[in-house]
Amino acid sequence: MGKKVPYHVYILRCQDNSLYTGIARDWHKRYTEHLEGRGAKYTRSRKAESIEGVWEVLGRSEACKVEYFIKSFPKNKKELFLLEDEMLVKEVFERLQVEIKKEKIILSKI
Template sequence: MMLAEDGGEIEGKNDPVTEDSKAGHEGGWHLYILECAGGRLYTGIARDVEARFRAHQAGRGAKFTRSYPPERILLVQPLATRSEALRAEHAVKKLSADAKREMIRAASTDLSSGD
């Protein structure tokens, strides 16, 4: 269900995790993007992003993250339902790696500007 894109390095150190989802990323559903080994991007959904991230790191996640271990969470977007999360995941997976990086940069800018 989850796919990854090849990608270069992400500029900046800010992780654009939304304020609504910082406290453990629990409750509801979330779309997330991970930066993995080699600068690759991995997109998925989860109810508890922190737990899913730890599973990926421990080799219990997707096949891709066993080959390219995740290094950090770049983006978390809370969504109300699993259906919304699946639709968002599908849309993001259609994007190029560059478009995903731009989405991450835009989310980071939104957080730093207080929007």
């Protein structure tokens, strides 16, 4: 079995204040695509405005599970996850047995 590569699960805020959750190997590049209107259909129509949270996950399969897990919650719970980082880390581990690590968001002239 091969080594699992890092993926990132991220949450974007759109101009209509909605939240979009996605995964990427390179979240900086993907965020730029969203800002330029080349991202997901959802963010093309609602215009991505800011990146709110990024978590590292080992393996694409695990990242997809975490993405689906986050998307299953209503917006108010996602907002809570953004405010209380450790709450998401704990719930993901308890429910999915997947370890995630909060990333620092550092944007350099995107």
